[in-house]
Amino acid sequence: MTKHIEASRAPHVVWGIEGPGGIAETIGRSPSQTRWLISQGKLRVRKHGHRTYSALAHELIEDCAGEKSSVA
Numbered sequence: 677m678t679k680h681i682e683a684s685r686a687p688h689v690v691w692g693i694e695g696p697g698g699i700a701e702t703i704g705r706s707p708s709q710t711r712w713l714i715s716q717g718k719l720r721v722r723k724h725g726h727r728t729y730s731a732l733a734h735e736l737i738e739d740c741a742g743e744k745s746s747v748a
Contacts, residue, residue: 690732690733691728692730693707693710693729694707699731703740704740714729718739719739719740
């Protein structure tokens with residue numbers, strides 16, 4: 677039942693590496709650690725410009741947990 681409720685919610689988009697609510701805060705890492713993970717291709721992020729990144733919060737959490745969600 678919980679998976680159905682979770683799957684029906686709109687995805688939460690996280691913008692930027694630093695700052696409140698950013699990618700680094702979402703995954704519990706420092707901005708420099710987060711930049712390294714991005715450069716190594718360990719996080720599913722989208723690059724929108726020279727320094728602008730976005731990601732889906734649930735994908736970031738999955739990437740850090742080392743598992744993929746079975747819900748599409």
